[in-house]
Amino acid sequence: MSHRRKTAKKRFSYTRLVLGIVLLSMLAGVLFVEAYVNAEFHPDHSEGAGRQTHVPQEVIDGGPIIDTRNGAVRSYKLPAKTIALTFDDGPDPKWTPRIMAVLRRHNVNATFFVVGTQVTRHADIVADLARGGDEIGIHSFTHPRLDRLSQWQRELEYSQTQLAVIRATGNKSALLRLPYSSSADAIDDANWPLIQEAGRLGYLPIMTDTDSRDWSRPGVDAIVRNATPAGDNGSIVLMHDAGGDREETIAALDRFIPLMQQRGYTFTTVSGGLAKALAGQNIAVEAAAGVADKRRAAALVTAVSVADWIMQLLRILFLIVGILTAGRTGVLFLLASRHARKRRAKTWRWGPPVEEPVSVIVPAYNEKEGIEAAVRSLAGGDYPGGIEVVVVDDGSTDGTAALVEAMALPNVRVVCIPNGGKPNALNVGVALATHDLIVMVDGDTVFEPDSIRHLVQPFADPTVGAVAGNVKVGNRKSLVARWQHIEYVIGFNLDRRLYDLLQVMPTIPGAIGAFRRTALADIGGISHDTLAEDTDATMALCRSGWRVVYEERARAWTEAPSTLRQLWLQRYRWSYGTMQAMWKHRRSIFHSGPSGRFGRVGLPFIAFFGIALPLLAPLIDILFVYGLFFFNWEITTIAWLAMLGMQMLTAIVAFRLDKERLRSLWVLPLQQFVYRQLMYIVLIQSMGTALTGARLRWHKLHRAGSAGASAPIPAQPPSTPAATPASARSAASSDSGSDPDARDGSLGSGFDDGRIGASAWWDEVEPAGGLTRGVARGPHASEPVHRFSVPAHSAPVPAHRPPVPAHRVSESVHRASEPAHRTSESVHRASEPAHRVSVPAHRVSESEHCAPVPAHRVSESEHRASEPAHRASEPVHRASERTAVLYAVSRTRLLRSTDADADGEEF
Known part of the structure; x- marks a missing residue:
């Protein structure tokens, strides 16, 4: 592989890694935002006060409006017969508009203390409230118990809610109601520091005088009774427009407003009541937001909206x-x-x-650990029709072919080809297989x-x-x-x-x-x-x-x-x-x-x-x-x-x-x-x-030969006689093309119709050259073919086609009585191991156990016993510009780059 390709591959891998990390980070961020904005909370309700040793007495005995800004401590009450309706925990897309409709019907304005997460999702409701004259206050972003948070978390709760309000109304609000707070006399040592801190941040904390307790849904009559001030006192009344079913609240509100108006009460906002209490002295509770605040507000609302959208998508996908x-x-x-x-x-x-009879094709690339067990189990099967095993050694470098040969199984052949990938090995095996039922097995x-x-x-x-x-x-x-x-x-x-x-x-x-x-x-x-x-x-x-x-x-x-x-x-x-x-x-x-x-x-x-x-x-x-x-x-x-x-x-x-x-x-x-x-x-x-569109390499796995560890098979299965071929497969040729049949491309049939694939493909391959034919037998005519080579001319071929089948030599020509070819005893011994076929290419086989064996050239017209078996000077693997058809046809469309990796199997 070239240095440029390696560098590009590393860059691509690095890019994918970075992209993956970014996507995972985005997903984690979305889930965090969604978890943050969806924090579960309960509606506000009154709780008993704790120790009050550090709370000023004027605060405990004072009014619900507490001003600790500028270091001073002041509290205010609303004037007599003045009611400020306040609603917490909204906005809610179902209940808030209905409450707003009741207020509009009675020509009354109220103060809404909103939760920031809800404002980011329903900013249009908050905008409608502000346009109608209602007042907006801060009620935290996620409605937590603020006394359990650190200072920076509390400040974040206030500031994020403020940004959400700015996005909805364009204005900042100074009004603040702490979650789970109640009346001024309930402020204890745990909450008093929060009141002081809010003042230092510029907020005006608002407590309550009267709690309607509508959060518990006690009934309409009970809500009206709870919300009614004692005597003619002024009051800040607590109600809710979210956090549960607010049907009773709406019904009670529709009754409560006319009832109080009949008693001479005036309804106003918190700031309006405060201004009335101060005899017209204005206290700033609202200010226009700057450009920077509006940008930050837009970013916050966008982040929450995106998180909500992605979470909704996840819910849909989860349902799917x-x-x-x-x-x-x-x-x-x-x-x-x-x-x-x-x-x-x-x-x-x-x-x-x-x-x-069945032909079993075993493509093998560096399978020395398990090839013997695999071949033995295949060759020793109990199939009655006969089994032929063709092991296609795909350029192994670990001696796989030699191991199979050493087993000396009579119904096993070894085919050695240059490395070309598993599909190529399978196609070569099919081309050399004798029978029409093909079994394909991994090595x-x-x-x-x-x-x-x-x-x-x-x-x-x-x-x-x-x-x-x-x-x-x-x-x-x-x-x-x-x-x-x-x-x-x-x-x-x-x-x-x-x-x-x-x-x-x-x-x-x-x-x-x-x-x-x-x-x-x-x-x-x-x-x-x-x-x-x-x-x-x-x-x-x-x-x-x-x-x-x-x-x-x-x-x-x-x-x-x-x-x-x-x-x-x-x-x-x-x-x-x-x-x-x-x-x-x-x-x-x-x-x-x-x-x-x-x-x-x-x-x-x-x-x-x-x-x-x-x-x-x-x-x-x-x-x-x-x-x-x-x-x-x-x-x-x-x-x-x-x-x-x-x-x-x-x-x-x-x-x-x-x-x-x-x-x-x-x-x-x-x-x-x-x-x-x-x-x-x-x-x-x-x-x-x-x-x-990246390319993926075929990764070779390391084997330990333990495939049969749990298999219920005998250690030495019985030997099965070799399946008698319908016609013997053989071929021998030279690059000179001495056989006329080889030059004209006339091929015997490996398939029923004599072809692999469509005739159009066959016609393109055939003129380019074919396989010369011959057979090498042992001393007895009944012996199977031992070794043969299949050199031929290479030819360009179209895509998606398997290799050309080897020639079948007619049984009528090779009769049992016909004299066998003379061959060296060193090559054709009766005890010689499994058949060995070498398919030549433009390079020498990668395995020393697949050394080239000269083929026997035999004329198709006759087989003379006196004819020399082969030319000793004619090597099989010659450095030629031509490549064996069996290899070239399969290799033409290999999806791999020009610079293959060391194992020759990159795609």
Whole structure:
């Protein structure tokens, strides 16, 4: 990788990191603001006074208006038969306008002590009050108990409310009522410092004379009685326009005002009553706000509005998550159980027993830890039709090919090719496979003895084009692996039952899947267009009209990542590849037939439950934490436990259907605190990568060879005879193109119609060159082919196409009685290990165990025993400008950069 590319990649990673931190900080800020402005409070009510040793007696015996500004202490009462109606805790969008309507009907003004958070949300109501002549006072921003806050917090409560009022009215207010305060004689040693502090800040504290106690909803008569002053005294009356149901307050107010007016009382505002008490002397309680204050007020209101909007969006998304989760759970319970009952019925049959021979393709890149166990389990299966195993060594550097060869299994071949990625290896394996039933297996996967037999039985139904097997986690000792075991059973296998019934299977797992050769031909082989080649191919099969089914009895044991980093890399690629595949097949939504059905049923299902639900699921955890600290923790805990119970119930059903032991579920609660969060971040990162168009490298996972640790299979499965090929595959050529058939591109058939893909593609490839043919047999004609090489001319080919199949040599030509080719004893011994095929390229194989073997050149017209086997001077891996067709065709559309990483698998 060039220095420029590395630098650009680091910058992009740094940019994504910074962007992620910024987004998380913004979300945290929004939640903090929302928690702050939504602090739960109770309506004001009178409380008994505490110790009053430091409270001046003139304050205790004085009036409800206390002026401590400029260091002096003065208190004032309203004149006789004067009432100032005051309303706390508003504005409220429901009750405040109705109270204002009653005041307007009786031509009365009042003083409203507002809560800042409510003003930011309902500034228009406050503006209407001010325009109507009502007075606005400060009642804190979040309505806390101020004596429990530090000084800077109290000042913040006052200043933020002031800014909210400025935004609504354009004026500052000097009137202040402390939350949970009452009459002047109730001021104690805890509250007196707050009164003094408010005066130093320029505020005029306002207490009450009469408490209507409407907050307790005692009834209309009781409210009117409580609000009535004693004798003819003047009074500041406390009522509420928010904080609960204010229906009684409105009814009492409509009765109280006419009643007091009949008794000769005058209704005024607090400042009006104070001016009357001072005989016309004005005390400033309101001032115009400056430009700087208005800017700050606008910023505050905007921040609260944005936080409210985002929180509302989160609530809607949370509701969507709940609906999706409940819907998915219900559908899974119904359809997955139905699927299991149907398949396990004694009368269930796919059709006549399938006993056609099977070719198993094992792409392997540096799989030395587990390749022997994997190949042994495949070659030793109990399938009666015969099993051919083709191990495609994809440029391994750890001796993977040599390990397979040393096993000396008679029905195993090793194909060595330059590194080109998993799709390329699979396509090469399909091209060299002898049979029409193809099983694809990862190199770290162990099969049970009957897995292949069960896996191919659905092919008795001619409409079935592919079969997904049941993947199990073999290494379950670590906590991370146990979490994945739960996920495999619930999230993968349970979902596949559902997809099977809906006939929209999105993914055949790379660990165990079977295909018809004709089905692969219909979709053009395994594509390199995405990082999830298994998902891409499965979607293409569904769109082509082939049924893709799930066979739970075909079980494969795979090695799951044992560390969080390895898990991260694997799931990052899976998630990103799935998004690529969905985007590639997005136009199927508008198609008709099977393609349209998959587009309109399968893609939305995957989008909602495979992407949207996991993306939104973090809201559950975020709101859980938010609720614990800023909401009712008891309700929050109950809701979270209910969600966990639903997951546990789903897990139990899934484990029962999959016949797994329930003891593994003890780690499910722990999974909620680590594993789920990791999957969230992986999916979010994948979405970010997809949206930015960045390339993602295929990360090679480190294996320990523990896939079969929990697999119920014998240590040494019985050997199965090699499947007798319908026609032997062979090829030998030179760059000089000495064989006329090789030059004209005449190829034998690897598929029923002799082609891979559409004829238009074939016509483009064919003229560029082909494969010369020949065969190398051992001393006995009945022996399988040992080693052969497949060099050919390279040719540019179009996208999305698999490699050209190798030639099949007719059985009529290679009869058992025909003399075998002469070959060196060092090459063709009866005891020679598994077959070895080397596909040449423009570079020498990366593995010393894949050294080139000269091929036997044999004329198609006749096979003479006296003809030399090969030219000793003709190497297979020559430094030529041409590349083997089997490699070039698959490699043409690899989604990787020019400068690949050391492992040659960057996308």
